[in-house]
Amino acid sequence: MRSFRIAVFASGRGSNFQALADAQLRGALGGVISILVCDKPQAPVVELAQAANVDVFAFQPKEYATKEDYEREIAVELQQRGVELIVLAGYMRLLSPSFVEFYSGRIINIHPSLLPAFPGKDAIGQALDYGVKMTGVTVHFVDGGMDTGPVIAQKAVEIKEGDTAELLAQRIHAVEQKLYSEVVSWFAQGRISLNGRNVTITE
Numbered sequence: 001m002r003s004f005r006i007a008v009f010a011s012g013r014g015s016n017f018q019a020l021a022d023a024q025l026r027g028a029l030g031g032v033i034s035i036l037v038c039d040k041p042q043a044p045v046v047e048l049a050q051a052a053n054v055d056v057f058a059f060q061p062k063e064y065a066t067k068e069d070y071e072r073e074i075a076v077e078l079q080q081r082g083v084e085l086i087v088l089a090g091y092m093r094l095l096s097p098s099f100v101e102f103y104s105g106r107i108i109n110i111h112p113s114l115l116p117a118f119p120g121k122d123a124i125g126q127a128l129d130y131g132v133k134m135t136g137v138t139v140h141f142v143d144g145g146m147d148t149g150p151v152i153a154q155k156a157v158e159i160k161e162g163d164t165a166e167l168l169a170q171r172i173h174a175v176e177q178k179l180y181s182e183v184v185s186w187f188a189q190g191r192i193s194l195n196g197r198n199v200t201i202t203e
């Protein structure tokens with residue numbers, strides 16, 4: 001049977017990329033990471049992908065005349081590999097409406113808060129500043145907005161007395177790294193369906 005092909009988009013450290021690659025090695029991802037797309041060629045995630053023998057497309061959008069040209073080239077790379085799911089893992093750039101439309105229902109993102117609370121940048125810092133007692137992790141479909149798409153899975157993480165951003169981030173990242181590969185495997189098994197904003201996971 002043909003393997004389920006995944007593209008990971010990332011911009012930074014790559015701990016989620018690494019967790020997905022590790023899950024693939026264990027046979028727990030249900031698919032194969034066919035390509036890493038990175039908008040920052042110097043980012044650590046590029047070396048992680050090379051070490052994992054994953055093809056890398058690492059170019060900055062400013063190297064192209066327009067954002068559409070950049071994304072068109074990415075779409076060609078994805079089509080050549082038969083990619084069925086785009087997994088955003090710390091990709092700190094909004095995709096254009098036409099790209100999101102083209103891959104509608106096939107792009108997911110992970111975000112370090114319980115959305116709709118604390119969308120956008122530095123969600124962990126935002127939660128600490130606000131003083132909430134509970135935050136967490138959300139995996140959601142990507143739509144045209146910033147962290148606004150239908151929620152697929154959420155896990156809560158408690159904020160403890162005296163927590164620092166670093167301590168809280170460590171606990172949140174540990175939850176992310178476990179949850180994301182699980183959600184990707186649900187996709188690979190065809191267990192996720194979307195009805196309006198409601199997502200159902202079938203057994």
Ligand code: GAR
Pocket residue numbers: 010011012013014015016017089090091110111112120121122123147173176
């Ligand atoms: C992760 O915590 C992810 O949830 C966050 O970026 C981090 C990337 O870490 N994404 C967002 O904030 C998206 N709005 P990583 O590069 O180590 O995987």
